Amino acid sequence: MRVLIAMVRDRFDIVIVGAGPAGCTAAYLLAKAGFSVLLVDRGRGAGSKLLWGGKAYAQPLRDIWPELDREAPIHRWVSRDRFSFVWGDRVLTLEYKLGRKVAFTVYLPELVSWMARKAESVGATFIDEVVIDEIIVRDGVVYGVRSGNDIIRANVVVDAEGINRMLLEKLGLASKPNPYSLSLGVKEVLSLDSKLIEERFNLDKGEGLAWLVAGDITKGIPGGGFIYTMRDSISIGLVLSIGHAADMAEKGLLKEHVSSLVESFRLHPYFRVYWREADIIEYGGRMAIEGGLSYMPKKLYTNGLLVVGDAAGLLVNTGYTIRGVDTAVTSARLAAETIVEAHNKGGFTEDNLRAYEEKIKRSYIYKELVEHRGIEDVFRDQFFFTKFPALATRIGAKLFESDYEEPSMLRALLDSAREEDISILRIIYKLGRVARKL
Amino acid sequence: MRIIVGIKWVPNTQAVRFDPETGTLIRRGVPSIVNPHDLPAIELALRLRDSAGGEVIAISMAPPPAVKGLELALGMGVDLAILVTDRVYAGADTLATSYVLSHTIRKIEREYGSVDLVIFGQETIDSSTAHIPAQVASWLEWPYIYYVREARILDNKVVRVVRELEEYIEEYELETPAVLGVAMRSLKPRHVSLSNKIRARFEKKLIIWSNNDLKLDTRCVGLKGSPTIVAKTIDMPEVPRRKEVYKPRDARDAARWIISRMLEDEKLRELLQRTLWGVKS
Amino acid sequence: MSQQSRLKQLKLEELLQRDVWDVDEDRHIEVLNQEGLPIKALIILCPMGCYSMAGDKLLMSYEGCVECGTCRVLSSPDKIRWSYPRSGRGIQYRYT
Numbered sequence: 001m002r003v004l005i006a007m008v009r010d011r012f013d014i015v016i017v018g019a020g021p022a023g024c025t026a027a028y029l030l031a032k033a034g035f036s037v038l039l040v041d042r043g044r045g046a047g048s049k050l051l052w053g054g055k056a057y058a059q060p061l062r063d064i065w066p067e068l069d070r071e072a073p074i075h076r077w078v079s080r081d082r083f084s085f086v087w088g089d090r091v092l093t094l095e096y097k098l099g100r101k102v103a104f105t106v107y108l109p110e111l112v113s114w115m116a117r118k119a120e121s122v123g124a125t126f127i128d129e130v131v132i133d134e135i136i137v138r139d140g141v142v143y144g145v146r147s148g149n150d151i152i153r154a155n156v157v158v159d160a161e162g163i164n165r166m167l168l169e170k171l172g173l174a175s176k177p178n179p180y181s182l183s184l185g186v187k188e189v190l191s192l193d194s195k196l197i198e199e200r201f202n203l204d205k206g207e208g209l210a211w212l213v214a215g216d217i218t219k220g221i222p223g224g225g226f227i228y229t230m231r232d233s234i235s236i237g238l239v240l241s242i243g244h245a246a247d248m249a250e251k252g253l254l255k256e257h258v259s260s261l262v263e264s265f266r267l268h269p270y271f272r273v274y275w276r277e278a279d280i281i282e283y284g285g286r287m288a289i290e291g292g293l294s295y296m297p298k299k300l301y302t303n304g305l306l307v308v309g310d311a312a313g314l315l316v317n318t319g320y321t322i323r324g325v326d327t328a329v330t331s332a333r334l335a336a337e338t339i340v341e342a343h344n345k346g347g348f349t350e351d352n353l354r355a356y357e358e359k360i361k362r363s364y365i366y367k368e369l370v371e372h373r374g375i376e377d378v379f380r381d382q383f384f385f386t387k388f389p390a391l392a393t394r395i396g397a398k399l400f401e402s403d404y405e406e407p408s409m410l411r412a413l414l415d416s417a418r419e420e421d422i423s424i425l426r427i428i429y430k431l432g433r434v435a436r437k438l
Numbered sequence: 439m440r441i442i443v444g445i446k447w448v449p450n451t452q453a454v455r456f457d458p459e460t461g462t463l464i465r466r467g468v469p470s471i472v473n474p475h476d477l478p479a480i481e482l483a484l485r486l487r488d489s490a491g492g493e494v495i496a497i498s499m500a501p502p503p504a505v506k507g508l509e510l511a512l513g514m515g516v517d518l519a520i521l522v523t524d525r526v527y528a529g530a531d532t533l534a535t536s537y538v539l540s541h542t543i544r545k546i547e548r549e550y551g552s553v554d555l556v557i558f559g560q561e562t563i564d565s566s567t568a569h570i571p572a573q574v575a576s577w578l579e580w581p582y583i584y585y586v587r588e589a590r591i592l593d594n595k596v597v598r599v600v601r602e603l604e605e606y607i608e609e610y611e612l613e614t615p616a617v618l619g620v621a622m623r624s625l626k627p628r629h630v631s632l633s634n635k636i637r638a639r640f641e642k643k644l645i646i647w648s649n650n651d652l653k654l655d656t657r658c659v660g661l662k663g664s665p666t667i668v669a670k671t672i673d674m675p676e677v678p679r680r681k682e683v684y685k686p687r688d689a690r691d692a693a694r695w696i697i698s699r700m701l702e703d704e705k706l707r708e709l710l711q712r713t714l715w716g717v718k719s
Numbered sequence: 720m721s722q723q724s725r726l727k728q729l730k731l732e733e734l735l736q737r738d739v740w741d742v743d744e745d746r747h748i749e750v751l752n753q754e755g756l757p758i759k760a761l762i763i764l765c766p767m768g769c770y771s772m773a774g775d776k777l778l779m780s781y782e783g784c785v786e787c788g789t790c791r792v793l794s795s796p797d798k799i800r801w802s803y804p805r806s807g808r809g810i811q812y813r814y815t
């Protein structure tokens with residue numbers, strides 16, 4: 001019999017749970033800094049459990065990988081942003097043409113696989129297909145992680161488990177999730193020839209479009225819709241407040257299954273012309289944080305533990321856009337910096353890791369989170385996802401659908417407001433509130 | 439005990455979809471998996487090793503992406519995994535595949551010592567021929583038992599295997615080396631473990647052999663060594679089910695009703711007459 | 720290729736055919752006690768339609784689950800046992 005040399009590796013400097021954008025970034029930076037790093041994910045290959053909208057902000061990623069533009073599996077650089085109000089068949093659309101490469105579209109599983117390969121290329125060990133069951137704490141200090149009967153020791157554990165915080169809840173660092181601070185994203189990927197995409201959306205080769213939609217496509221559930229052009233497919237979907245949708249379902253106000261809401265969005269007469277011959281190649285769902293500071297755990301660090309990305313509640317959801325990938329990457333960068341500094345100070349004690357939270361508070365992420373605090377309330381306000389789209393499209397109807405007269409803008413506004421039973425003062429007040437929050 | 443377990447990396451057939459719009463099968467983006475019927479084979483190999491000691495070596499002849507499948511086997515606890523991969527092996531039918539696998543086993547014997555058992559899943563979900571275990575046994579001239587549900591090592595040279603056929607159970611004692619085909623779903627496979635995966639990575643337990651290592655005559659492998667000709671493939675369109683609910687008085691009444699309904703259908707009537715009553719139409 | 724037929728509403732079962740799972744033998748989600756669960760919400764909001772009623776019993780078929788966690792958020796550990804499939808099994812997203 002061949003004798004095997006027992007070289008069981010049961011100890012690493014750093015163990016990172018979750019190979020999403022946050023975990024992969026932390027693994028890359030820490031392995032590059034010379035630590036022994038174990039990155040673990042439960043999926044088969046990195047990203048196989050991830051679903052998102054489709055648009056990533058580039059600069060925070062370039063800060064880590066200057067080669068991003070050249071190497072990453074980018075589909076299209078977003079050159080146009082659109083926003084539409086929908087009320088029944090009536091639609092009002094605004095479009096903005098961007099002047100530079102700010103954000104790109106990409107499939108999240110592809111982007112995250114690329115990040116994981118980057119981490120492996122600088123020496124991190126990436127293990128997939130393994131669920132971590134517990135972060136072990138002994139005498140107030142993080143000892144390692146447990147998966148089934150296996151225990152792997154670590155000097156620092158980075159929790160990058162994402163929105164479903166099974167591990168943090170077990171540790172008592174996060175409480176049971178509140179359905180009102182979470183939304184459910186339901187999405188379809190439609191395959192469509194890249195030339196057709198460029199023709200129909202007025203795009204040059206390699207350019208992309210990001211399109212957000214508000215109105216009655218959500219059937220009165222607070223939330224909205226998104227459309228992103230990928231290389232040779234289109235991502236469409238709805239993001240719906242779980243707490244509110246559940247209330248409506250229980251009260252019998254919502255009877256349709258969420259998949260049928262997405263199907264109605266796909267088949268909406270205004271939108272379907274863009275993808276009429278497209279085949280659906282994937283369908284699925286995942287949760288997103290509703291926004292603001294409400295999902296942030298009490299503490300982002302303890303002796304030997306740092307929390308990054310969605311798990312730390314660091315997602316900017318302004319109601320018109322979700323930014324979770326760049327914020328996850330940035331929080332992981334700040335965590336990695338803190339770990340290096342703590343190492344130089346002589347240990348990964350709570351005192352030495354506290355700097356992480358301070359770095360977060362000084363970063364652009366936190367500023368965004370504070371500025372958008374309460375934005376959920378604004379967007380959850382019936383006014384914005386029901387009254388306002390109704391009003392906007394009615395004004396449109398007055399201006400463009402009159403057979404004889406040519407009403408003035410002001411006349412159209414006043415008449416519409418009266419017909420929708422909304423006072424002009426209330427509109428001004430509400431708009432002012434949003435302007436302050438955005 | 440040195441046990442070899444064969445693994446096939448197959449497209450997840452559940453994911454292949456028929457597009458009625460274009461009349462073609464959609465294979466884009468269909469990920470592969472370890473042939474599900476191989477999982478009980480891996481489990482049996484590991485159980486035998488755990489009780490009798492020794493090592494389990496997983497082998498697979500496949501293109502490079504199949505390392506993912508071998509990593510799963512290593513995660514389950516296999517001691518060594520060998521991917522046999524070479525351009526000249528492409529396009530192989532079961533004959534050419536079994537030829538390469540049997541020479542892989544011979545090479546393992548030369549490099550690591552004698553092999554006691556070779557275990558395969560009974561068949562694969564993508565082709566369902568069940569040829570491979572039997573053909574490997576013939577190349578090696580070792581005994582072969584299929585539909586194995588259980589096996590136990592009696593002493594170093596003898597295994598007792600239980601196989602379950604439709605109406606009876608058979609028990610065999612056979613001398614090693616031998617080849618076993620494991621019945622589908624006979625054993626529940628264990629899960630991947632973190633420490634197994636880490637160990638496999640650090641001890642470099644995944645090795646790759648090409649035809650430079652095996653040095654086989656290229657006329658006997660790959661497409662050239664494959665006499666099988668696929669004459670035609672037909673997609674069987676799904677037959678829509680006609681649901682009916684009938685409340686029978688008793689079993690006899692139920693049977694009578696079912697048969698009378700079947701006899702109403704022309705195609706079924708003919709089939710029934712031929713198979714049940716031996717009547718030629 | 721006729722475009723019109725793409726433009727019809729697909730049933731959930733047809734949407735599920737677009738996805739790939741490696742289904743685990745072990746059931747990772749299980750209803751322990753349906754008393755007090757928001758049953759209508761679970762049926763309507765589980766994006767994959769894993770929850771359904773059979774008579775007055777709440778059924779959960781874990782095979783089509785995408786592990787999103789929505790039903791976990793809408794319940795509690797004493798009513799729904801919720802865990803992840805192991806060995807990388809479960810949903811295999813490819814594009815998303």
Ligand SMILES: Cc1cc2nc3c(=O)[nH]c(=O)nc-3n(C[C@H](O)[C@H](O)[C@H](O)COP(=O)(O)OP(=O)(O)OC[C@H]3O[C@@H](n4cnc5c(N)ncnc54)[C@H](O)[C@@H]3O)c2cc1C
Pocket residue numbers: 017018019020021022023040041042043047049050051052053054055056057130131132133160161162163166167184185186187237239286287288308309310311315322323324325326328
């Ligand atoms: C519908 C929707 C649309 C979105 N659109 C956008 C968008 O357009 N732009 C944008 O920037 N952001 C968007 N987001 C948000 C973005 O996807 C997330 O914020 C981001 O993925 C968070 O990264 P993360 O690394 O913190 O966590 P995740 O990406 O969730 O990664 C966590 C990883 O940990 C693994 N894991 C979890 N628990 C365990 C465990 N116990 N053991 C092992 N592994 C485990 C998971 O499998 C997963 O791979 C969207 C989100 C949704 C739901």
Ligand code: SF4
Pocket residue numbers: 748764765766767768769770783784785786787788789790791
């Ligand atoms: S986790 Fe999501 S997909 Fe799975 S059963 Fe619950 S709600 Fe449905």
